[in-house]
Amino acid sequence: xxxxxxxxxxxxxxxxxxxxxxxxxxxxxxxxxxxxxxxxxxxxxxxxxxxxxxxxxxxxxxxxxxxxxxxxxxxxxxxxxxxxxxxxxxx
Amino acid sequence: xxxxxxxxxxxxxxxxxxxxxxxxxxxxxxxxxxxxxxxxxxxxxxxxxxxxxxxxxxxxxxxxxxxxxxxxxxxxxxxxxxxxxxxxxxxxxxxxxxxxxxxxxxxxxxxxxxxxxxxxxxxxxxxxxxxxxxxxxxxxxxxxxxxxxxxxxxxxxxxxxxxxxxxxxxxxxxxxxxxxxxxxxxxxxxxxxxxxxxxxxxxxxxxxxxxxxxxxxxxxxxxxxxxxxxxxxxxxxxxxxxxxxxxxxxxxxxxxxxxxxxxxxxxxxxxxxxxxxxxxxxxxxxxxxxxxxxxxxxxxxxxxxxxxxxxxxx
Numbered sequence: 001x002x003x004x005x006x007x008x009x010x011x012x013x014x015x016x017x018x019x020x021x022x023x024x025x026x027x028x029x030x031x032x033x034x035x036x037x038x039x040x041x042x043x044x045x046x047x048x049x050x051x052x053x054x055x056x057x058x059x060x061x062x063x064x065x066x067x068x069x070x071x072x073x074x075x076x077x078x079x080x081x082x083x084x085x086x087x088x089x090x091x
Numbered sequence: 092x093x094x095x096x097x098x099x100x101x102x103x104x105x106x107x108x109x110x111x112x113x114x115x116x117x118x119x120x121x122x123x124x125x126x127x128x129x130x131x132x133x134x135x136x137x138x139x140x141x142x143x144x145x146x147x148x149x150x151x152x153x154x155x156x157x158x159x160x161x162x163x164x165x166x167x168x169x170x171x172x173x174x175x176x177x178x179x180x181x182x183x184x185x186x187x188x189x190x191x192x193x194x195x196x197x198x199x200x201x202x203x204x205x206x207x208x209x210x211x212x213x214x215x216x217x218x219x220x221x222x223x224x225x226x227x228x229x230x231x232x233x234x235x236x237x238x239x240x241x242x243x244x245x246x247x248x249x250x251x252x253x254x255x256x257x258x259x260x261x262x263x264x265x266x267x268x269x270x271x272x273x274x275x276x277x278x279x280x281x282x283x284x285x286x287x288x289x290x291x292x293x294x295x296x297x298x299x300x301x302x303x304x305x306x307x308x309x310x311x312x313x314x315x316x317x318x319x320x321x322x323x324x325x326x327x328x329x330x331x332x333x334x335x336x337x338x339x340x341x342x343x344x345x346x347x348x349x350x351x352x353x354x355x356x357x358x359x360x361x362x363x364x365x366x367x368x369x370x371x372x373x374x375x376x377x378x379x380x381x382x383x384x385x386x387x388x389x390x391x392x393x394x395x396x397x398x399x400x401x402x403x404x405x
Binding site: 028031034035036037042043045046047049050053054073074 | 126127129130133134136158159160272273
């Protein structure tokens, strides 16, 4: 695996994705005890997870368009929450 | 890594690939199974693709499906809301008018494909993307290979003219290879799995809807793909060296032809290489008119049609 720094985002931008990341982790924890027969919780979880994933992907799409980071087929970007650095990770 | 979950909503959900659906009686996926499948997909962060039967679903199903991001694969009989529309044979194409952003899958036997370049061009006027799936590729003979080569050249000529007129139609058999720089195959059992109405997971819809398939776990017991590495390209001794990047490398056809999920039969390899070579000619032809896909490498000339024939060189 190859990891290369390709850019950086502003602190408020990093805070936005970190909040979404933590929310997604929380929802994934909740999913461990969730089953489809729990109708109320199922509806809420699916809605919340759908929105969170959509915002998460939207952040990457927006930032990629704004900063024009280097990309590669088969690769993906990662962010370091401590430094706001963006890395291109190649398998 | 699994990225896609295909959910068959009914036993009679439309086939969008090489296999024919042997199941003729309706059996709708229970609503609780559908919800549990969606939950599984979202927990695993999978893109969900719903495959529809040729009848309208109960409203409660629509409400559950519309609650999440998804792709709808639908038969021509019920095209409303489709992202991917499946048509069986030319007859189903006649009355069809595409909505914006709808891809089209045309399934047909070789006899209906040969010599029909004009019809292909006409269909490409109606959709931005056409995926042609030959439903009997495993029966190709030497004469069929020659006919296939001719038909690809005929369609390529029409595509060249379309590109010269500023259009950019996509036809999987000819334009995908021009854009690709690595294998882009079916990925069943590797990048995608299928959930059937019985609540079990399958390698792909064919492993449920056609004869002789097997399950790879269930919603109740979890996913269990035995020898999962055998579905991956890096464990495919022939395909990992191949550059017919557009090849379907259909896992179901592989197993049918060679009893190995990871090894295609001769017919699939030759057909894919005829497509590759026709793509090469198309790319060269378009580039004669000016700059085209400047960041893409030329497709090199090769002297074989079945990688098995040159296995010792690899």
